[in-house]
Amino acid sequence: MATAPDEFSSFDPFNSSDPFSIPDEFSSFNPFSSSNPFRIPDEFSSFDPFRSFNSMAKWAIIASVVSAVVMTAAVVAIVLAIIDCLKKAGSTNPTYTRLATNIMGNVSKTPSSQDIIAPARTINYPVIGDFQLHGATMERFLSKMAREKPIRFSPHQLQGFTQDFSTELGSGGYGVVFKGEFPGGEQVAVKVLKNNSDTVVQAQFMAEVSTMGRTYHVNLVRLYGFCFDPKMTALVYEFMENGSLDTFLFRGNQAIEWQKLQEIAIGTAKGIAYLHEECQQGIIHYDIKPENVLLDANLTPKVADFGLAKLYNMEPSHEFLTHFKGTAGYAAPELWKRCAVTHKSDVYSFGILLFEIVSRRRNRDATLSETRKWVPKWTWECFRDNELAELISLFGIEENSRENAKRTLMVALWCVQYRPEARPQMSTVVKMLEGGVEINPPHNPFEHLETALFSVSSKLSDSSTSTTEASTSSSFTPMQEPLDIELHTVTIG
Template sequence: MSATIVLVVVGATVITVLAIAFIRCRLKKRMQARNTSTQETSVSAVNVDSKVDMVTVERFLEDIVKEKPVRFTTQNIIDFTQNFVKKLGSGGFGTVYKGQFPNGVQIAVKALHKTQDKRAEEQFMAEIGTIGRTHHINLVRLYGFCFDDTLKALVYEYMEKGSLDGYLFNENQKLKCGKLYEIAIGIAKGIRYLHDECQKKIVHYDIKPGNILLDANFSPKVADFGLAMLCDRDNSHVSVTGGRGTPGYAAPELWIPYPVTHKCDVYSYGMLLFEILGRRRNLILGLAESREWFPRWIWDKFEEGELDSVMSNCGIEYTDRDKAERMCKVALWCVQYQPDARPSMNSAIRMLEGEEEIIAPMNPFPYMIFFGGSSSQWSKTRGDSTNTATATNDGEEK
């Protein structure tokens, strides 16, 4: 009897042990299977993430390359322009041709004259070294350049409406004051970017209507950086060798032994504002002496409290007179003889947009007393320069 009981107990124990072992074995296999599956899934996820990351990085690098000026070959330029078939304009240092990239994007190619001198080469390098670093809606974009023994050229975005001077000085292609006001602010924002928002400050030195290009929507873009210079932000003054700029737009300090700062661009912008306001050249010889030089006439009318006569003379409608008056006062501030008296471009924008009060400007032309108030010392030089605009502008009033 006792032997039977012992056998039963032993048998039950063995069965229990075997059952436990079996269960443990099954659980172990399941855990191993799960771990393997998890590892495979993790490896797969890592591979997918790696592929995604690599694609993202490659696209990012491609975008960086696209943002920088590309170096083209002479054959590239010939292909883009169909062997320079369509000429847009020419200037002292080169000729501009219309072209097209293989993807259909229209371009303007400025080919430097083969008989270029050292100054032309300096301007070529200045363009690449300054505008090649910028990306702003109000600055013309430089796509690339060619620097071969047979050809030196700059490749820009194509601007459908040409240069601003074609709409200011052509009776058949006038723009309305409201549109010109928008253009004036856009130009100011482009210059502000050069002065305040680039890694290195850029001084343009040649702000004038011929160097302002207009796209299909008449949005302005500052162009022609052949005289521009990069400046360290810590240095308030710039060393300038030789005269820069265009007579009639260039600040006085560019022509006399006087320290030069970025405020020379502010002066040029002020002279440009006068021409935008009057839709005429600042200097027109043969008019009554008081109106020959437009900026001085504006100051005389402001001093006499007769800006309304300026508005009437310039054909400015009543609804635009507030904007026009702001342009008058900002222009007078921008062309102050002393650079320190001129506003920053940011302040000029705020005043134009009505966000900053405009204090009554001081007389910007006290030096003219020494010339008997005559404007005859001012050159009638138009200062036309090669730019990336089309040779023809649309003739409709906007």
């Protein structure tokens, strides 16, 4: 093994005799001495690089966690926004397929398919399955009911609402009305229509649902829903505790003071005005009469029975009827003839109703004298002869209410004008009844009848001189003139 030479083995860099020795001032050098001008400060002398590294790692972890939370929140917000857009686009279950809580009360669970017969569909369109159809015409009708939201019930539900149809409220030519109650406690009236397959019954059903389904007014009976099923066709209305107005006017066992009768007249006028002028599409009722004005617990009037009603455009238009509509004694003259018919036919019927409200009797009573037989004509003759106050007194109106009764009769005379264009709008009728406008003296509504009577008398007088000619044409049937129809209207009223 090689060894260092002797001269290097004894080498000492700090030996002063060594030519290569380090000077004394450097041999005693201490970098941390306080006398050293190049001394390292104390704060750096205690520096720990590993502790600084741990601190930096901790902040990096915290930053990563915060970033992850922010990203998660952003993803959740995006998902919720997408769901909300889908709901607005109609991809969720439509409200029509659930029972409305404001009608049915609190519902603790989502109704099953057995409870709601209408399947999921486009919002606001009541669609039914093929097994429930009576025909394609009815299906097309139901599919057009956009924007309307009556609830569709099953026969089983109606059976439960009415306790198996145990309480009958009344009946008519087209159906029977039963008392019922929703699970939430609200009372209803269920009208079950007869002969589901009959075209007249189907027409009445379509008229009621298409018109009442579009309306909501305090003076109109509310249609809650309907049932259209091979087993049953029915309509579900709000329940009216006091029945119809005719029971208070004509039966004599329930009296209403004049002030309340006036309120009933005004409320009924407001309901009809809403049908004519405030609906998105106007509605002609065609059958205004006391039997179709129902009263709730507070005697608030509500127009009902839209089985003859028809939609019409708000623009001036005329409909030509192919058959008579309405009730004899209340129907306007134009309904008896093949001529143009407008919403003014309802104004005429309402005028007849006003005569009955003031007189508290049927507008026509064949048992009375010729003068008093028909209230509208009797009223006109008293107005013409300045005897209206005596007539009102005869009707039993109290002294403090006679001025209002006089106003009501004058409004009625305007409503029953022969020419439809001479009758006021129902909104004007409301103002007239409330005293908001001055009422001008009405024209004679029955001038056409007087002319017709004179004409008939003249013809009878002339025919007496030609009896031989008449006897030779016994098979001849004269064509009925419009004026003859008007006379017929008065006779059967």
